[in-house]
Amino acid sequence: MAAGTRKTPPETEPDYAPKDEDSVKPEVMAENQKSVDEGFWGKMGRYAAHVPFAKDALALYYCARDPETPMHAKGILLAALAYFILPTDAMPDLLPVLGFTDDAAVVALAIAKIRQYLKPEHGEQAEAKLEELKASALEDAEA
Numbered sequence: 001m002a003a004g005t006r007k008t009p010p011e012t013e014p015d016y017a018p019k020d021e022d023s024v025k026p027e028v029m030a031e032n033q034k035s036v037d038e039g040f041w042g043k044m045g046r047y048a049a050h051v052p053f054a055k056d057a058l059a060l061y062y063c064a065r066d067p068e069t070p071m072h073a074k075g076i077l078l079a080a081l082a083y084f085i086l087p088t089d090a091m092p093d094l095l096p097v098l099g100f101t102d103d104a105a106v107v108a109l110a111i112a113k114i115r116q117y118l119k120p121e122h123g124e125q126a127e128a129k130l131e132e133l134k135a136s137a138l139e140d141a142e143a
Helices: 026-047 054-065 073-084 101-117 118-143
Strands: none
Touching: 026 054, 026 073, 026 118, 054 073, 054 101, 054 118, 073 101
16 A cells, blocks of 8 residues: 555444344334324424424435335434434534534434435425425414
């Protein structure tokens, strides 16, 4: 190897990333599912107009609900969405500008991990729902 060149390590999956259906822990997935069911729409309704990655989070939600999405991908999606709705996370969402950066990073990582399962219709559903949420927030503000 020539001086000054670096050998790049082989690309491998992190040990913590689910690799197949058997690696998903049902109890963890059930808890994440419960968290998402209880808190996703409330948080999305409050912050959709202010979160630059709202469409991406919504697309992840619709992908997680798709029966064709494999279980290991749903595990990743539900974990990312559960993190998004956590009231206490690495950076509180109430902090201006910085509050959602950790959430954005988690959503981006989830997209990178499950990209092959994210269908155009998930994005279309997300876009339609985002417009609906923004219109509802505008109506509430005017009332």
